[in-house]
Amino acid sequence: MQSLFQQIEQHAFDTPWRTALEGSQESLSYAELQQAIELLAEQLRGTGCRHLGLMLENGPRWLVWQLAAWKAGMVVVPIPLFFTRQQIRYQLDRCGIELLVGGEAAGVQALDPDFEAGCLIAETGGEETWVRRVAPVALPQGTLLVTFTSGTTGEPKGVCLGAEQLTALCDALWSVVGDQGIERHLSLLPLPVLLENIAGCLMALRAGACCVIPDACESGLRGSAMPDLASLAACLQRRQPDSLILVPELLRALLWSVTLGGYQPSLKFVAVGGGVIGRPVLEMAEQLGLPVYQGYGLSECGSVVALNRPGCNRPATVGKPLAHCRVSLAADGEILIEGNTMLGYVGEVSPACGPVKTGDLGRFDEAGALIINGRKKNLFINSYGRNFSPEWVEAELCASPLVAQVCLVGDGRPFNLALVTPMNGVSQAGLDQWLRTLNRSLPDYARVRECILTREPFSAANGLLTPNGRLRRAQIEASYGDEIEACFCSEVAL
Template structure:
């Protein structure tokens, strides 16, 4: 059954069941279906073909996204964490002819969209170029990547629904009835897990604004406001990135009743240290690690209540197949994109194709997938030992003082870590790194480290805050060389 079949059935059979809510208002399933259908008609009447959606989390974002899907209008989420230049590139390269969001040069106000008593402006423009899309494209999601210009991933609605049905099946034993969106809905992971899956299962998605969750800018978060939000909107499920999991673990340690009703916490978007997951579970947080990528429609594998192995990212979901190439690269079949925007589209249906993920990993005897790092980032020490820096960087998540860490050891007799510490914790770094080293083999230990402020140097982080390894190395190469030959402040044995 498709998502819209479910919404229509619930609007008839259980119209008073809560479907969506924010801090201002809520929509039942009986109210949601007419809202989506009416908005879809208005967008069709306006002649919209490709709509860029640049709003903060809230009911309007959800309604517009769903209405575009119903009306077969290509929707293009605009991440708030993209730079102004990246957002401009997204609008230009996508061929968007409509925009819901802030005013922009060259865009003219057209039809007002009145949603739930609020009036939004539908901005229109005649795009300079309209790149061809693979047939069946419903959503173009842009990846932040490691370069300045994000790439548009073209995805079909049937593909997204296959992912959602598989996710619903894996999460079903948790009995989720209320989900709280903490990540931006413009992120494909939360778009599916925090909007489509709850509605597909008849649950309620709670969608507060970023400010109400404590977010400011693209990466700043007030932990106390987040704790208040978790208390204000008690929910059964959350989707987190590793940094948010670290924060939640710290909050839970001081407030044992915080998020007391949560039944399922999915964590992804980066490698997670098994020790961090064990610490979370010891505090009563039901954390389940998963893995995916935009090119595969988000989630590929996920641990669940009835099939869980710490240290793995879970078994592959039902809609896809995972294999390991001879060089250790993870390959995915049955869940691939239609193609990148502006490039020659892939022939055939996603279910028939295979994608090379660029990630290294292995499948164990029980079918659980383990991710060890990025193929392009494998480092070989001067003593011939191979290691993925992501492994060490993930293990460092257990160090409360470390905000960001990037490891370099390729071709070197020792490993150097560039570390950005959390404010006020610099004096704790040496002891925490020593404790971390005791858990690592000698070739993977942090032999020297340098304190740096990566976020103060333009171009060293992606739009969503991930380190750009090559750029960081070139920027700090002199200091890294000095550290290896002379030793600098922050050296550790």
């Protein structure tokens, strides 16, 4: 990331007074950011640690730590706070994290009692640091950042990215949005989300813009929970950003903020990705005059692969592929990506080779823009951009003797419902109690908001199971469509 550091240094020289990072409690000018990076990097070099885990709430200091760690030659592993303790422990161990930033004593000790309060770093800004001795963990050569997916089966998957991949992505994005005059980017997604981290925050710093990073209390956003719409609208009105990066559910929240929340936008570019976006939502955004551009990407390719843009916006598509990668289609329509791809996965030291098989089905329109047709295999991507396997959650629900059958509903939705066939004699109250118990062990994106009792068991005879006993999900959702929509409509209103 040498070019990024050079750009920050240049901004600190040319406009040292200009605000680089603006949070709910503190702000840093470009001169102050440059100084903070250098001071912290020097102290990090003195620790002898190589792998740093970043477990902080959103705020300017999150980015200071990441940039300083890179400056010190360390590998950064962002830790999503919406992960469960088990998933976080998995990250710590798989990556051999020696230095952990953030967390409180009881929680960190529960993750690993070998962690000791760090006293090696003085310039922390008040963040807690924790150090432990662990056996070295080999990562692909050149790894700079390890980003973990939500975990399609509950166990997160670590994608290793290097400076070359991240720089190429930033260069490709700059070629399509660099002339939009963006001076204030508002960061709403959790910073461990690669899309916000790289395409949002680092792109803003590259441009010499101000990156605004409010805390969860101000933004009204926490994990994958429903946003506090009033707080979000007030934050948008107060901060007046030029650009946003949103997942589908937050796009709906933006529309609410404009139509009912009193937000008067001055936006220049709103990128939306991470899940299915309904055509009516995009049409409403267009009617409101919002500059919304749908895109597509995945962690294995550094985040953004294709993106609509001013002068070339085809709302039925996710846009044309960016210059840093090559997109093709397999014989069965699966989207394949080559070029700017990951170094490999955690645990796989040998370099990644061949195209990335996305698991998504697609086609190109007559202008060369990419259209996503769905998933090759069954995988939910909720409206907050979290991906997971419904079979995993269904298996957890069926672990109870109260439950005979389950079909989860939640793809493209803000939360999950479960269609449940209970065992004979089991009441709704009994199922609700089991659901509350189970939800405490699941990450927020996998939790089940409500159970709907089935009218009869799923079977091949009624067309809701295949002959070998697999769920016919489309037929089940169609059969219970009224009940499903009633539940979602009662809790989600635009």
